[in-house]
Amino acid sequence: MKSSNAVYVYHQDETKYRFNDTHPFDQERLLLTRDLLDELGALDPSDIVTPRIAEEDELLFTHTPEYIEAVQQLSCPHPAEQAIQEADRFGLSTEDTPYFENMHDVTRQIVGGSIEAADAVMSGRTAHALHLGGGLHHAMPNKGAGFCVYNDASIAIAYIRQKYNARVLYVDTDVHHGDGVQWSFYHDPNVCTLSFHETGKYLFPGTGAANERGEGEGYGMSINIPVEPYTEDDSWLEGFNEAMDRVVRSFKPDLIVSQHGCDAHALDPLAHVHCSMRIFAEMPQTIHRLAHQYCGGRWVALGGGGYDIWRIVPRAWSLLWLVMTDHPLLDELARKPDTPLPEAWVKRWADKSPLELPDTWLDPVHTWTPIPRRKEITDNNRRTREIALMYVPE
Template sequence: MGQGRVRLAVSLAEALGVLDGLEVVEPDPADDELVRLVHEDDYIEAVRRQEPDPRFGIGTSDNPVTPGMHEAAAQVCTATVQACRSVWSGESRVAANISGGLHHAMPALTSGFCVYNDVAVGIRWLREQGVRRIAYLDLDAHHGDGVQEIFYDDPGVLTISLHESPATLFPGTGWPTETGSIVAPGSAVNVALPAGTGDAGWRRAFEAVVPEVLRAYQPEILISQHGCDAHRTDPLTDLQLSVDGMAAAYARVRELAEETTDGRWVVVGGGGYSPLHGVARAWTHLLGVVAGRPVPASTPIPEDWREPYGDAAPATMGDGADGSFVPLADGVDPESAVDHAILATRRAVFPELGLDPEPY
């Protein structure tokens, strides 16, 4: 995925002083041995050749051949491993690589703008360091299919994904019944939300599933993917979140990391195709939460940052949404498609985790 989005978000974070609360570290040099933790040699060589190859999905409209594609994708993997190493070693409690989160790539297949799966590489590296229980939480509008597929047989990796229903959105996976293989039951949790879900429904679903699952699993480290394509202005998806609701979700993820992993939290980016209203603001909010200095939604965006974009640029860091929601425990609405999605997830996977699927 284009790194111009990352530069845009970083420039806004700088303009608002968010990066003043963070240590910004240069990434280590790209390391092919790290890429090989997940990806097959033949595939890596095909990416290096920079030629269309349908065997590996290279050269499609979603995954075009671009100069330096191997080096760029390998660098993202190295940066995510660097973040994992920093947190697991105790050097940092929280580390972020917002250029990462390329969750669709498979061991021998490019997919959904993703060449190498940096998240899977980071998780595999942690497993090789002896980490026994890793939780991966994916908040992208698209299902985190690559990460789920790679660790579907590994009970030491829990994947949780909240996404638009595969009935209406790529990649067509992430049904509630996908709960892990026979050797890793309950290791995959999928909440497939109906198109049109907004803040209230999304947060209701999050709270009805994620906290209980994380508490039951007791991870040693949490890795969260923060694709921001669930924003209401994103052209590729049909969810309707506000940037206010997304910022509230980021803060909640940090709270859960503090509660369940003693604060060991690795943050990556992901999708997002509304650069000004979605990506720049969402990831600036995310970096503010990482820094422990959340950005109020009412914060004006500096004029010198907005000037190049004219009227297309948002004026503040919020959409004017209040972010409120009603917990599922207050009662199930039998007419609500969101509640049907929540119950489908709970009933499919909660028993495998030793949890009561009924929210009463």
């Protein structure tokens, strides 16, 4: 099936963004997702755009020259002793974000992919662009963090601001707060950052409280919706839909850039939120609707976290592409939640997966044990959201 009005920015080389063999950030999920979409017949070769390599001066939109130089030096097969000694100062010798060979060039391609997606949409070549290799939202100007070396999301937004002078709404649905992007634009009245994440009381990076609102001219442009551990679908979606409608209507962006970490799923090993695949089918539909209603359809979507690469990420990210392309499977899922995954895909990956693969697109939540504190969690989320949105008109 030929998709319409969307491009899929992808190259297999992006799987080389790999810290080590035991690290939870595993870009093999890009291959699993691409293969699932191919098996479904949902990805035409003409939809695929190869990411370019970001220029050095584009990295400077977000990162300092000192940091870029450190990344370059640590990318050598055998870094100099002085570079190794200073790696900790740049956040590149931690268990989370250790330096690895060729990381400068590999991550430049990821940054270039997000810029390519932005150009495709802002130039009018397409309405929607998806770059699943991107979404490295934790990297800071002078420091790597949270599995992220260069912050492709911040760089792409800064690129859009400089080249197209567009007002950008950045929406982050990763279970971890989108801190690096927030701080990049904390004083900017033309970039609104809206993050939905597990509360930083219990989860990295420890930020994203409802009272982080921006500063100076950017006051009110940083909006955080932290949720309680064990938040389920209904509460997550209630908050997402309310906040999205209010923020988009108030801010009136020219473009939506969204980050689609899929680690808010109950099976993800690095967080405590208890959502199902339902949110990954419904959240993109809200973004899609609002992009067309307020932004002329302009929507750039990026990847992000997601550490159950077998059972969760391929389904969640495939559903995102299906929403972007108005694929008819979405109507089937609405009528029949137990719609099966392509049998050939499940068989192809079953032997490689250390876990039993699901056989349906959505999860059988009716078989899950109910969360005992559901009402309390929902009420707490509503109170937090009321504080977070108190300055956003209804």
